[in-house]
Amino acid sequence: MNITTPHRFGIRLAAVAAAALLLGTTACSTGTEGGGDEGGAPEGDLKIGLVTKTDSNPFFVNMRESAQAAADENGAELIALAGAFDGDNEGQVAAIENLVSQGVQGIMITPNSSSGILAAIKQARDQGVLVVALDTATDPEDAVDATFATDNFAAGEAQGGWVKASLGDDEPQVVMLDGTPGGTVDTFRHDGFLKGMGLSEDSPEILGMENTNGDQTKAQTAMENLLQRAPEANALYTINEPAAAGGFAAIKAAGKEDQVLIGSIDGSCTGVENVKAGIIGATVMQFPTKMAEQGVDAIVTYANDGTKPKEGFNDTGSVLITDQPVEGLDSEDTEWGADNCWG
Structure with a gap:
């Protein structure tokens, strides 16, 4: 669906600190710090970020649980954050910054604003973090490395x-x-x-x-x-x-x-x-489990050997x-x- 409305947002250290306190986080399979700019994270040291629109909508709860299960299967740590409400673009910007600071190799995101999140995504990718969109495409689509979503x-x-x-x-x-x-x-x-x-x-x-x-x-x-x-x-x-x-x-x-x-x-x-x-x-x-599993698989592959997923929109079906x-x-x-x- 693509008519987008630009959103003002700032990237501030205060927002990152607030996100650490306010955004819900889940994690498993913790390891030591590490990882490289182009993938190749040591075994047992893979961190994957997930940023959903909210942490209460049943769709995103299912997506988070599915991502957790997929991360567990791959011996990875999942760090799951969310906006405070549907449309909380600044909260998602802060969440991305938070995840980058924690050393994730990849981030999966369901963008609240298809264009308002672009600067934060670019900063993450410039630091070697693979970013894939789930459920919601960005505008432009190539602002992320791949999209796994419903048509x-x-x-x-x-x-x-x-x-x-x-x-x-x-x-x-x-x-x-x-x-x-x-x-x-x-x-x-x-x-x-x-x-x-x-x-x-x-x-x-x-x-x-x-x-x-x-x-x-x-x-x-x-x-x-x-x-x-x-x-x-x-x-x-x-x-x-x-x-x-x-x-x-x-x-x-x-x-x-x-x-x-x-x-x-x-x-x-x-x-x-x-x-x-x-x-x-x-x-x-829709199939949010498939979205989450394909997103985790893409990040695991990238972290292991630097291979990126197929670019563009990948339809997960309906x-x-x-x-x-x-x-x-x-x-x-x-x-x-x-x-x-x-x-």
Whole structure:
């Protein structure tokens, strides 16, 4: 999704110190200091950094746990940091500086701002640190050594295509629970959904949009506001499954469960259960475990022999999950989804 908004940020020692106190950290398999500018870290001395958007969103919790397991398998130490909230660009800048100061050989990051983080990434790479993006691409894409992520435009398009087909002959009356303004993932999913629906930003069928930062509580409040302005809404786009859960809570409180069709993206085990229960009509499953494993593998290879991963975007795949399949869209049911959620 790529309309980006520049963010001001500074690189200050105070920010680094604050990050050390405020950002959550996990580690294992500690070793002695070491490592070279072009990979080749001694065995048992490999440090890998992970910087996620938040440390509370279930998607990033899964990614962190998967990265930890992959690091353990490779005898590496994982140092996991996160922004204080979705959109905390300065927190991520400070986290990168923190990791470089700790001597990591590689950093995996899910950028809050696809462009605002670039100076910090460049400084890390200039010091010989391999940097790969997970889940969210940078702008430009070659600001990192590689990206392992969902094709979020395609995921949004699948959500929109399913909603459009499921409405049948009913005229779409759409409201949208977006994520964070200017975020790459947010923009790709939003634009993909509109394409799948056959709509444009200014289509009269779009009755309202609210930003939620992908947060369930914010999404519930936002949906309450949207229903006040557009009580006739019959279709809801959601940036992720926490937003879908918040949106459904508001819809249920208004007694409109049978009126509003909900589509989403994430594919968590909880999300799949919500599809099975009829709370979400369909969700698009992502694979954060695969992202984390491929990121760790890339850094381990680089640290061992200096080989860098394939440059550019590496699609980790997505699958539409629904028990109400529609013609023309490939999908899997919730039984398959429960067996494969976030694998």
